[in-house]
Amino acid sequence: MTSTSDNSQVVSAETNFERKSEIAEFFEGCNVLVTGGSGFVGKLLVEKLLRSCNVNKVYLIIRGKKGKSVEQRYKEHFEDKLYDRLKVEKPDFAGKVVMIEGGLDDTGLVISPENREILKSSNVVFHGAATVRFDDKLRFAVNINVRGTKEILIFAREMPNLKAIVHIGTAYSQCINKFIDEIFYESPLNSEKLLTLVDILDDEALEYVTPKIIGDWPNTYAFTKTVAEDAVLRYGTGLPVCIVRPSIMIATEKEPVQGWINNLYGPTGVLVGAGIGLLRTLHCYPEKIALPSGTTDNYNDEENADRPLIFNCVSSVQNPICWGTFMKLTEDHGKMAPPSTALWYYFFTLNSNLFMHNLYVFVLHLFPALVIDTILRIIGRKPMLLTAYKKIHKFSSVISYFCTQQWKFRNNNVVRLWNKLNPVDRKIFYFNVNEFNWKDYCQTIIVSY
Numbered sequence: 001m002t003s004t005s006d007n008s009q010v011v012s013a014e015t016n017f018e019r020k021s022e023i024a025e026f027f028e029g030c031n032v033l034v035t036g037g038s039g040f041v042g043k044l045l046v047e048k049l050l051r052s053c054n055v056n057k058v059y060l061i062i063r064g065k066k067g068k069s070v071e072q073r074y075k076e077h078f079e080d081k082l083y084d085r086l087k088v089e090k091p092d093f094a095g096k097v098v099m100i101e102g103g104l105d106d107t108g109l110v111i112s113p114e115n116r117e118i119l120k121s122s123n124v125v126f127h128g129a130a131t132v133r134f135d136d137k138l139r140f141a142v143n144i145n146v147r148g149t150k151e152i153l154i155f156a157r158e159m160p161n162l163k164a165i166v167h168i169g170t171a172y173s174q175c176i177n178k179f180i181d182e183i184f185y186e187s188p189l190n191s192e193k194l195l196t197l198v199d200i201l202d203d204e205a206l207e208y209v210t211p212k213i214i215g216d217w218p219n220t221y222a223f224t225k226t227v228a229e230d231a232v233l234r235y236g237t238g239l240p241v242c243i244v245r246p247s248i249m250i251a252t253e254k255e256p257v258q259g260w261i262n263n264l265y266g267p268t269g270v271l272v273g274a275g276i277g278l279l280r281t282l283h284c285y286p287e288k289i290a291l292p293s294g295t296t297d298n299y300n301d302e303e304n305a306d307r308p309l310i311f312n313c314v315s316s317v318q319n320p321i322c323w324g325t326f327m328k329l330t331e332d333h334g335k336m337a338p339p340s341t342a343l344w345y346y347f348f349t350l351n352s353n354l355f356m357h358n359l360y361v362f363v364l365h366l367f368p369a370l371v372i373d374t375i376l377r378i379i380g381r382k383p384m385l386l387t388a389y390k391k392i393h394k395f396s397s398v399i400s401y402f403c404t405q406q407w408k409f410r411n412n413n414v415v416r417l418w419n420k421l422n423p424v425d426r427k428i429f430y431f432n433v434n435e436f437n438w439k440d441y442c443q444t445i446i447v448s449y
Contacts, residue, residue, distance in 0.1 A: 021424045027053035030163070031121050035061050035104070035152060036128030040249055040262050041168060043082055045126055047256055050093045051086045052428055057096055059119055061111065061129070063103040070099045085256040104129055104148035106139070109155055122159050127152045128168040130228075132265070134219040134398050138210045142198045145224035146191055146231055153235035164240045171247035171314055171409060172402070173226040176216045181410045182245075182310040187230035188215060194227055218401045236308055247314040247409075248290070248402070251445045253436070259445045266402075269395055271330050271445070277344030278388065281360035282396055284350040284403035286324030289315075312411045315433050323350060323403055329442035352404075365389050 032049055036042040037060040049055055062073050074097070078087075086093055100119065102111030111119070129152075131144045149167065156165055174180045189197075197213070198206065210220070217223035232243060251261035251268060261268055267290065273279030315321070327350060335346060347364075351357035366389065373383030418432055426432070 019422050019424050021052075021428055022422060023425050023429055024053050026163075027055050027124070029054070029056045030123040031055070031057045031059065032124045032126065033059045033061070033119055033122040034126045034128065035148075036126075036130060036168070038062065038077060039128060039130075039132075041246065042126075042128045043080065043262065044252070044256075045128070046097075047082055047086050048429075050096060051090055051256065055096060057098050057121075059098050059100055059122060061100045061102045064101045070101055074099050080262070082257060082260050082262075104144050104151065106143040106147070108147055108151040116155075119155075120158050121161070122156075123161050123163045125152065125156055125159075125162070125165045126168065127165065130168070130225070132221060134221045135394075136220050137203075137207065138213065138220050138224075139198050139203065139206055141220040141224040142194060142227075145221075145228050147195055149228045149231045150191065150195070150235050153232065153239065153241070156239055156241075162240065165236070165242075167228070167232050167236075167241060167243045169229060169243050169245045170222070170225050171245040171312055171407075172222050173229060173245065175218065175222050175407065178406070179408050179410075180312065182312050182413045184229060184233055184307055184310070185226070187227055188217070188223065189213065189227060189230075191227050191231040191234060219398070232308060242309040242311065244311045244313060247312075253441050253444060255430075266399060267326065270327075270399065273392060273395075274327075274331075274346065274348035275339050275446075276342045277346060279392055279396070280347050280364040281349050281351055281357050282403065283352075283354055283357040283400040284323050285352045286327075286350045287322050288403060288406050289320045290323045290326045290403075309413055311413045311417065312409045313414060313431075314409045314411055315436070319433055319436055319438075321438050326438070326442070329439055330446055333443045333446040350403075361393065365393070 027049065030053075032055050034042055034046055034049075037046050046058055046060065049058055060077075062070070062077075065073065068076075077099075078094075078097075098118070100111060100115045102109070102115060104110070127149060129144070129148055131141055153165070156162055171180065174185050177185065194213075201209070214220060214223040217226070229243060232241060248266045249261070249263075249268075250266070251259045264272055270279065270282060327348065331346065331348065349360065351360060366386070369385035369389050372385050376383045414431075418426075421429070
């Protein structure tokens, strides 16, 4: 979630006791390497670095595509409306962006020797590259999320002027715990042992033992992201590294554009599906907190003083919102401005009872889809609704895990970080969810869609 006020509102140095942005000063003249720069967080990060910080270079590692040159990939990347404000405020930003062809696969970090030498000049590394699909095969998820993290940390040791590494994890990496602290937890499996296991087992054997390996974790994504934290602990020793754990991703509030998102995962998928009339039921407890709450209770900092800092980026205990309220706010605004792509009238319910949810699925999803697809076949057109609902039900079954449970987080480090910012940085790099207005936000994203 992103929220800030316009840069034009930044207090002048004269009226602010000659204060300047300490964050911008940190990045002044830096070379910044961003992995996962084409993802949701990655794009927002790149835009913010280029617009609000006077960096020297931003290195983006991109995968090669047949028939597309690096120049074409660059053009496609920056055609997104997310970058419209950047193009106006910093029209010369293009000279600061360097596209590096490469990626992460089963052999680790794959880049040419020439590009490797270029990247050694990096001062700051943001490691956001990951597979975020919940149903990926374990081998693929391990190679990207675990091996990729290990390889980036090993490579970082070759950077002589390294100032910081930020590993982007997830607040749900420890989802088997109902209370999640800003600490390292014991890994379900040593990262090195997991990598060895993936290397020695063939696909059939690995798929057979996957349920036993991931244990109580709901999917390969959450499992590999928690093991990736073990890799950070093992290979980040002596490096200026930290972990940021964002929770559920939702569209931007204001900056750099209202209501921007580049995927239909999580709550956004629910809102869009319900808004166009396709999604009519979700197995969910309406009273559960949609974006997890936090606590700033005291705990023993000395126990973790020698380990990298972890930041649980979740909504604070002062500003939680439950699923029922979140959907009601979006429903109220959505009915006033229904989407032009709506297929049916809005009707959506959160069913805490699984039997009733399944009954609604049959009556409101499958039966109408069967009737309409049959008619389409009769008139010689391609049936489509049953196929669409197959994808929708797969998505809803995944998100139901997070809609029917409750977690509580501690976010001391995030609160402390906010309290350390000077007034200038609080305006430019705003992240205080305590002042976030859910009603206004829901109206914003509905209008945007």
